[in-house]
Amino acid sequence: MRASAVLLAVALVFPAADLLAQQKKSVSQREIVDIVLANTKPLKHPRGNRLPLYLWPLHGLGTNDAAEAERLLKILDSRGLPVIASWYPAPKRREQSLREAMWLGRLQKKLGLPITVSAIACMNSFCNGDEKTAHVGDDGKPFFDFSFETKRPMGCPFALEFRHPAIREQVEFFLDAYQREGLDIQFIFVDWEVDGPIEWNDAWAHSKRCRRCRERIGDISDFAVFQKTLREIRCRMQRECLAEPVLKRFPKALVGNYAVYPNDGWRYWYDYFEKLAPDALFKSDQRAKYRPWFQEFPLTGFTVSMPVVYTWYATPTWYDFVSDDYRWFYNLLLVASRSGQHKAAGVPSIPFVHWHTTSPPKEPDPAVKQFSAGKYQELLWHMLLRGHDTLFLWCPRDETAEEVRLLHEVWAASLEYREFLEKGKPLLFDVPRKQGPVVSALQLGDRALVRRTDFDDHKDPLTVTIGGKTIAVPRADDRCQVLKLKQ
């Protein structure tokens, strides 16, 4: 099976079992922490008020020894890296999970470090296979949609509300304990994906066969109506079972879900489990099929935007650019730019990133070349100059060393320009449809922090307009430039 897809899929459904299985057959969590330390360095420039750098591999420290844990937390903090606590609400695990998470939280509080929580397991599963969650056929018989995952019985969008209290309780059990002890949560996220109403794959066809769906959805033959109806229900689930319970207790917390972010009404990528719905409209770009996307973020109540900028396997096969790297770069910059550009005021953006080719098939086509490390690092720079506040690495455990090294290098170096990143205004969101130089810029007063990345031998300065002023941006490989904006 596809390692990365499996890890992501399993993490959604069975996080505890997955982590245990991974630890048995590979390195321990304590060893992962050492790998992270070996591939990062203490920060040269202070982080100030910038958000830390989030790493999926840092779910826990892998030690029960308080002195050792404190030592590791301090060393990681000197590199800008927080440790994530995991909540597991299943009856057999919840007490132990709470004890372990709070033990970490107390140490973080004592050291003045931010408390970060993964509540992934708490949101699963609305679609738990209960017959009451099923669609209803004309013959009155219940049926499910298995087009997302063979083992996931996706139910009827209009039959899931009775599951809200059970899911909300799984979140509130942990939230209440943290609140009682004064453990303030800075950031809490979930990766809630293959559950609840989703309009893709064969969901539309299933709803058309369901008596209840046909009654409740106005014009079910109109995909836009179907999409809006489902997404509104989905947003309510996230708001009532996650965002509101969190913000009621911790009003300043950042709370968000993987892949839920403000956008321009289009989605430029497909998750590992997603297919375009047959007969649904799309926008073509060479061979890419971009999907219309409902503006769900404002209805969720979330306080952090979490775009997904992953190297999905099929991406470079969509485009004909001469440079293999630009086939990746173009799409990933499109995702990053449209989400950065539409970021809501006062809502930080923490995009998920992944460098190794994501979710490849068993026998990958040799024509699909891995995105180069150098251009991936360039992409990260452009993301930071296009409205994103930090980055969140997701990767399978065996990729930890290289993924962490590439990401931390860029993020740590960006802190040299903290003033621009904190106070500057991102001005360029253009994604060139013709392979060539790409420029991003943050304006601060009469100066601009500029990154230029080239995909050919073009040596000349490039003329760009920033804040109504025209400036020439010289080629400058592998570095940022601070340019004066002419009066």
Ligand SMILES: [Zn+2]
């Ligand atoms: Zn239905």
